[in-house]
Amino acid sequence: MGGGLSGLWDGMTFWLGSQGWEYLEIGRAWQWLLIVGLLFWFFLVVRNTVPALKRPPVRKLSIMFLIAAFSIPVFYLPAVFFDNTTNYTIVDTWRFWIIHLWVEGFFELFATTMVALTFIELGLVSKQMGLRLIFLDATLIFMGGIIGTGHHWYFSGMTQPNMMLSSCFSALEVVPLVVLCVEAWSFRKTALLGPDQTMAKKFYWPLMFMLGVGFWNFIGAGVLGFLINMPIVSYFEVGTYLTSNHGHAAMFGVFGMLSLALCLMVLRESASDEVWAKAEKWIKCSFWGLNIGLMLMLVLSLMPAGFLQLWDVFSSGYWHARSVEFTNSGLLSFFGYFRMPGDLVFIFFGAIPFFIASWKVWRFNSKTSVK
Numbered sequence: 001m002g003g004g005l006s007g008l009w010d011g012m013t014f015w016l017g018s019q020g021w022e023y024l025e026i027g028r029a030w031q032w033l034l035i036v037g038l039l040f041w042f043f044l045v046v047r048n049t050v051p052a053l054k055r056p057p058v059r060k061l062s063i064m065f066l067i068a069a070f071s072i073p074v075f076y077l078p079a080v081f082f083d084n085t086t087n088y089t090i091v092d093t094w095r096f097w098i099i100h101l102w103v104e105g106f107f108e109l110f111a112t113t114m115v116a117l118t119f120i121e122l123g124l125v126s127k128q129m130g131l132r133l134i135f136l137d138a139t140l141i142f143m144g145g146i147i148g149t150g151h152h153w154y155f156s157g158m159t160q161p162n163m164m165l166s167s168c169f170s171a172l173e174v175v176p177l178v179v180l181c182v183e184a185w186s187f188r189k190t191a192l193l194g195p196d197q198t199m200a201k202k203f204y205w206p207l208m209f210m211l212g213v214g215f216w217n218f219i220g221a222g223v224l225g226f227l228i229n230m231p232i233v234s235y236f237e238v239g240t241y242l243t244s245n246h247g248h249a250a251m252f253g254v255f256g257m258l259s260l261a262l263c264l265m266v267l268r269e270s271a272s273d274e275v276w277a278k279a280e281k282w283i284k285c286s287f288w289g290l291n292i293g294l295m296l297m298l299v300l301s302l303m304p305a306g307f308l309q310l311w312d313v314f315s316s317g318y319w320h321a322r323s324v325e326f327t328n329s330g331l332l333s334f335f336g337y338f339r340m341p342g343d344l345v346f347i348f349f350g351a352i353p354f355f356i357a358s359w360k361v362w363r364f365n366s367k368t369s370v371k
């Protein structure tokens with residue numbers, strides 16, 4: 001075994017350096033540290049969820065939430081099921097048990113439960129409706145998600161029946177995403193037109209970020225994931241810009257937006273109305289900046305680059321479309337640089353305003369508490 005990417009650190013690479021497996025590169029020692037960290041996070045989550053377990057209206061959902069949270073550290077464990085001499089197909093099996101099932105299984109369940117719990121707590125949907133939707137979604141997510149893991153293995157020695165099953169089931173994953181998007185939209189209507197608007201008004205921006213989760217789940221994961229999902233499409237495009245196009249839209253769109261929504265819930269809860277009024281315009285700017293920035297990254301750069309690369313696969317062959325000469329040349333390189341407008345909008349109108357809003361709430365909160 002060589003010593004890391006530069007060959008400088010013989011022997012220790014596997015434990016402390018880079019293992020070289022995409023997405024699970026970090027050395028084994030850090031992976032164990034991550035597992036311990038995630039278990040500690042789960043402990044913190046349990047500690048804060050115990051009071052909810054004692055309240056019958058949210059008891060069932062809270063148990064579901066804890067199961068979803070626990071499955072995140074547990075399903076990182078396959079990362080230690082192989083070492084540096086294991087057969088490639090076995091490594092890839094466990095690798096995608098993590099990569100795919102985290103985002104298309106447990107995170108998705110966690111996100112759905114979290115959103116439903118929040119809406120029930122705010123009184124925007126009834127307990128029954130929230131529970132029903134979450135069980136339906138969970139069933140659909142796992143039916144599609146687990147067998148669907150095979151959409152990452154089409155061409156790593158999978159048999160034809162496997163290929164058939166995994167392509168059908170991963171195509172089915174789009175169903176819960178559409179359901180979620182429709183739900184998010186009806187939640188919004190309920191929130192804005194319902195009889196009691198106090199909560200909906202108070203938590204307007206966290207709710208909008210959650211609506212963003214529904215939107216990107218549909219577009220990023222559903223539409224752009226579906227675009228590259230069938231074996232016949234995957235055969236030509238696997239690992240091209242169309243993959244990044246989907247990965248970015250789904251990853252930031254769904255889980256980035258969700259974490260910001262949860263941050264905002266906490267910020268809103270901790271701020272008085274006056275303090276919130278000072279931060280609100282920055283949050284509004286951030287919401288649009290992040291969404292428009294992400295959309296521009298896709299529309300101006302990743303998507304056209306992806307189609308251009310796909311065209312080159314057809315005309316010159318896959319080997320050519322993935323070569324450095326091609327990806328650094330002409331129009332493709334232009335689209336690479338054309339990531340900048342979207343990135344700049346994302347940073348200056350999205351990320352920075354979000355930081356300013358959080359800073360304002362924190363500063364004015366500490367001022368008021370001094371009084």
Ligand code: HEM
Nearest residue numbers: 103151173221225226228229237238239243247250251254
């Ligand atoms: C929120 C949910 C999702 C997230 C965060 C997500 C994220 C990602 C990421 C980061 C990759 C790149 C993996 C790599 O580089 O090898 C990927 C690949 C892929 N995703 Fe998703 N995804 C989601 C949902 C979906 C859904 C619902 C489908 C199918 C309808 C799908 C189909 C695919 C396929 C086929 C690939 C492999 C593409 C290739 O290697 O070219 N994804 N996904």
Ligand SMILES: [Fe+2]
Nearest residue numbers: 100104149151
């Ligand atoms: Fe996947």
